Amino acid sequence: MxxxxxxxxxxxxxxxxxxxxxxxxxxxxxxxxxxxxxxxxxxxxxxxxxxxxxxxxxxxxxxxxxxxxxxxxxxxxxxxxxxxxxxxxxxxxxxxxxxxxxxxxxxxxxxxxxxxxxxxxxxxxxxxxxxxxxxxxxxxxxxxxxxxxxxxxxxxxxxxxxxxxxxxxxxxxxxxxxxxxxxxxxxxxxxxxxPDHWGASLTKSAENPEILRKSNAMCSDSATFPEGWADRFEWMxxxxxxxxxxxxxxxxxxxxxxxxxxxxWGTDRIEVTVSNRAEELRSMLTEIGLEVHDQGEVRSGIVTTTSDRVPSVELRRALSASGVNTSTTSFASSPYDSLRRDLPPLLRISVQYTTTVEELTFALDVLRTFI
Ligand SMILES: Cc1ncc(COP(=O)(O)O)c(C=O)c1O
CATH class of the missing domain: 3.40.640.10 (Type I PLP-dependent aspartate aminotransferase-like (Major domain))
Known part of the structure; x- marks a missing residue:
């Protein structure tokens, strides 16, 4: 406006x-x-x-x-x-x-x-x-x-x-x-x-602007820098x-x-909520027979899983049709790990600090009908 x-x-x-x-x-x-x-x-x-x-x-x-x-x-x-x-x-x-x-x-x-x-x-x-x-x-x-x-x-x-x-x-x-x-x-x-002129400010040296003098020597008259032009910059x-x-x-x-x-919300509360929810989700997935691929001494809110019967992209599609947004992993985004563990595309379910147990149960119900 x-x-x-x-x-x-x-x-x-x-x-x-x-x-x-x-x-x-x-x-x-x-x-x-x-x-x-x-x-x-x-x-x-x-x-x-x-x-x-x-x-x-x-x-x-x-x-x-x-x-x-x-x-x-x-x-x-x-x-x-x-x-x-x-x-x-x-x-x-x-x-x-x-x-x-x-x-x-x-x-x-x-x-x-x-x-x-x-x-x-x-x-x-x-x-x-x-x-x-x-x-x-x-x-x-x-x-x-x-x-x-x-x-x-x-x-x-x-x-x-x-x-x-x-x-x-x-x-x-x-x-x-x-x-x-x-x-x-x-x-x-x-x-x-x-850097651009926001991250750095142009200044001119008191005399002998070396860079511009050299440039002038190499240019035609019409393209030369007049005396006193900025030839340096200072970091912001x-x-x-x-x-x-x-x-x-x-x-x-x-x-x-x-x-x-x-x-x-408080980042300390967020950390506890996300970790607990993700662990709940991992147990729920295992209970319905899906494989959980997560590792680590401390685990995050990113839960990765696969079915031995249905490809991850199809699971993702089924969830999406029911209004549950998830993603799948690819070799390009995690090359070294995918290669080392010989991983197929994984279904990736990310738990947010707003995610409720009811939402997880709903997602699991959708998955159960497809595997
Ligand atoms: C670990 C990690 N770093 C960086 C990125 C890239 O983030 P952006 O797409 O915002 O550049 C991603 C995106 O998935 C990621 O998983």
């Missing part, structure tokens, strides 16, 4: 308050939060900002998300880093012992961990890994896409330098929203790969350097509303 820029101005205070809500949600400070379009955008911004030299290793777990696996390969191709795939322990979570051993060898550029993997149902021991990364002085990136909104997250306790998250998953926020936590103390060791303070100017203001406000909703 009033125009997009004007509406954004009008919502300026509410937009600023979203940073504070997210910071409260994870135990950070407002200026350590960057607004991003989705979890992978935040994760990539963090990953590619960490300096890595040829021959250095990056420690990754075999439960990493597919997009992260692509970035690791790209970093091996373009930066010459070595992908050091840390195995799981007997419970399926990342082997803390193996991380410790590998860190002790030195020359590690980054420790990367997916907190709650796409499949597997487990919660990785992010705090234990954080303490090892910290002692070794190695940057620590946590993919929190699936832990935000279902676990009681405290980035101080985890000790991570980055924590990337999506709005649309357990926070129940709008699609196309997310955030990246960037610890203050890592800022002088990293540099975002694709805090995590803002990881942001871009343009974004969905409505989406960001929606993410803020989702964060406030979670804060109102």
């Amino acid at each position: 009033i125009g997009g820029y004007e509406a954004a101005d009008e919502a300026g205070d509410r937009s600023a308050a979203v940073y504070a809500s997210i910071a409260r949600l994870i135990g950070a400070q407002s200026h350590e939060i960057a607004r991003v379009e989705h979890a992978t955008a935040g994760w990539n911004a963090a990953f590619w900002s960490v300096p890595m030299e040829a021959g250095q290793r990056i420690l990754v777990h075999d439960h990493e998300y597919g997009a992260n696996a692509v970035a690791f390969i790209r970093a091996a191709e373009t930066r010459g880093v070595v992908i050091d795939l840390v195995p799981s322990d007997s419970t399926g979570q990342v082997s803390v012992e193996a991380v410790e051993e590998r860190l002790s060898l030195g020359d590690v550029a980054l420790v990367s961990l997916t907190h709650i993997p796409t499949n597997g149902g487990l919660v990785n021991p992010a705090i234990e890994i954080g303490s090892l990364a910290r002692s070794a002085g190695v940057p620590y990136l946590v993919d929190g896409c699936q832990s935000i909104g279902q676990r009681d997250i405290d980035v101080q306790e985890i000790g991570c330098d980055f924590y990337s998250a999506a709005g649309r998953k357990f926070l129940r926020g709008p699609r196309g929203t997310g955030f990246l936590y960037v610890r203050d103390s890592i800022l002088d060791r990293v540099a975002p790969a694709h 303070p805090g995590a803002r350097r990881y942001e871009n100017f343009e974004h969905s203001v409505a989406g960001w406000l929606g993410l803020g509303a989702a964060a406030d909703c979670a804060l109102e």
Whole structure:
């Protein structure tokens, strides 16, 4: 009604308050939060900002998300880093012992961990890994896409330098929203790969603008830079350097509303509710003869199951026809784990903090008629 820029101005205070809500949600400070379009955008911004030299290793777990696996390969191709795939322990979570051993060898550029993997149902021991990364002085990136909104997250306790998250998953926020936590103390060791004029401000050096002088020398007269043009930039303070100017203001406000909703419920209560409901669901599935594939010492609200008679996609279709939304896993989103455990597509049922036992019983009734 009033125009997009004007509406954004009008919502300026509410937009600023979203940073504070997210910071409260994870135990950070407002200026350590960057607004991003989705979890992978935040994760990539963090990953590619960490300096890595040829021959250095990056420690990754075999439960990493597919997009992260692509970035690791790209970093091996373009930066010459070595992908050091840390195995799981007997419970399926990342082997803390193996991380410790590998860190002790030195020359590690980054420790990367997916907190709650796409499949597997487990919660990785992010705090234990954080303490090892910290002692070794190695940057620590946590993919929190699936832990935000279902676990009681405290980035101080985890000790991570980055924590990337999506709005649309357990926070129940709008699609196309997310955030990246960037610890203050890592800022002088990293540099975002694709800054714009929002994340950095253009400045000019007092004299001898070297970059422009060189450019002028190589250009025709009509394309040269006049004396005194900006030839440098300075990073904006805090995590803002990881942001871009343009974004969905409505989406960001929606993410803020989702964060406030979670804060109102209490993240400690949410964690207990989701864990208990998910365990109830696992027992119910086993009782009707379905196989549950979840692992881990601590298990999350993501429950994965299969029938030995009906393919998961058909189970998903049947549930959907009855108004129960679930999903199925694919090799692309969880490549290392799918390969290691030789997994077919799994039916993935995610329990939210609003999910009731009645809803679980209803879903089970639908499944029972199809298996
Ligand atoms: C562990 C994990 N990380 C990252 C993502 C990607 O999130 P987005 O699609 O918001 O980039 C997903 C999505 O399923 C995920 O499961």
